[in-house]
Amino acid sequence: xxxxxxKQDLYEAVKTLVECDNPHIHLHxxxxxxxxxxxxxxxxxxxxxxxxxxxxxxEDSLLADKLxxxxxDPITRRFFQALLLPRKLKYEKSTFYLDYFHLGxxxxxxxxxxxxxxxxxxxxxxxxxxxxxNFEEVAEELTPEEISMAQAKKDLPPDYYIxxxxxxxxxxxxxxxxxxxxxxxxxxxxxxKKKEERLANGVKFAADLDLDDI
Numbered sequence: 131x132x133x134x135x136x137k138q139d140l141y142e143a144v145k146t147l148v149e150c151d152n153p154h155i156h157l158h159x160x161x162x163x164x165x166x167x168x169x170x171x172x173x174x175x176x177x178x179x180x181x182x183x184x185x186x187x188x189e190d191s192l193l194a195d196k197l198x199x200x201x202x203d204p205i206t207r208r209f210f211q212a213l214l215l216p217r218k219l220k221y222e223k224s225t226f227y228l229d230y231f232h233l234g235x236x237x238x239x240x241x242x243x244x245x246x247x248x249x250x251x252x253x254x255x256x257x258x259x260x261x262x263x264n265f266e267e268v269a270e271e272l273t274p275e276e277i278s279m280a281q282a283k284k285d286l287p288p289d290y291y292i293x294x295x296x297x298x299x300x301x302x303x304x305x306x307x308x309x310x311x312x313x314x315x316x317x318x319x320x321x322x323k324k325k326e327e328r329l330a331n332g333v334k335f336a337a338d339l340d341l342d343d344i
Contacts, residue, residue, distance in 0.1 A: 135164050135202040139321045143168040144175060147303070152315035154296055157305045159322045162253070167202040168319070169251050169303045170210070174221065176301065181223035182248035185239050185299070186213065187291060189231050189255045197253065224248070231291045250299045252292045254306035 135143075147155065147168070157165045173184055188194040198211045213219045217228040217238055227242070229235040231254075287293060289311065292304050296313070304314060 135167055140168060140171060140203060143319050144172045146317060147172040150317060153301050154314045155303045156311050156314035156316045157303060158307060158316055159318055160307050161322050162305060163200045164202045164322060165305045166197050166253060167206045169305060170206045173249055173251050176249050177221055177224035180248045183242050183246045184224060184226045184248060185250040185295065186226060186228045187250060187252045189253065191230060193253065193255050244298045247299050249301040250295045252302065252304040254309060256307060
């Protein structure tokens with residue numbers, strides 16, 4: 131099992147996020163469990179400085195289970211394991227809520243007072259499943275073009291899981307590898323090596339090999 135992220139790298143990465151003025155950030159590198167630890171620790175830090183409500187939105191429950199087990203620092207693992215059920219956890223003067231991309235899981239978060247929501251963290255897996263939900267429930271949040279498209283395709287805009295949050299939350303972080311979000315500000319951490327690393331002349335890792343999974 132790969133070791134946890136070093137305290138120095140974690141500190142520097144969280145500091146980078148703290149110093150970023152852009153309200154909507156995209157972490158696009160391939161080390162999902164490392165990036166989740168960084169982003170989650172950043173949200174914990176924010177929750178102590180700006181108490182309020184924080185949303186953690188994960189693609190599905192299978193990915194949530196993996197994050198609880200494979201995150202790269204012990205505090206994140208323990209906190210997220212406690213958050214899995216009942217998907218709501220108080221931390222000092224703030225409260226964290228967990229939901230998934232499926233609209234049916236938004237019952238805890240859709241009624242939250244928007245002025246109390248301070249931040250949101252979105253974690254996407256490598257799949258590209260459409261948000262095939264009942265778009266009438268959220269029609270007021272969509273443009274006429276999006277409604278027309280949804281009616282034709284029987285699904286919501288594919289990035290609705292983050293688009294909706296961007297409209298109501300002052301600070302969001304999205305973790306997604308090989309996905310593009312033109313409205314988000316990309317941040318990369320230098321200590322995370324590129325997927326393809328040369329070992330010696332003529333020898334290199336395959337592009338799809340992720341050492342986190344070994």
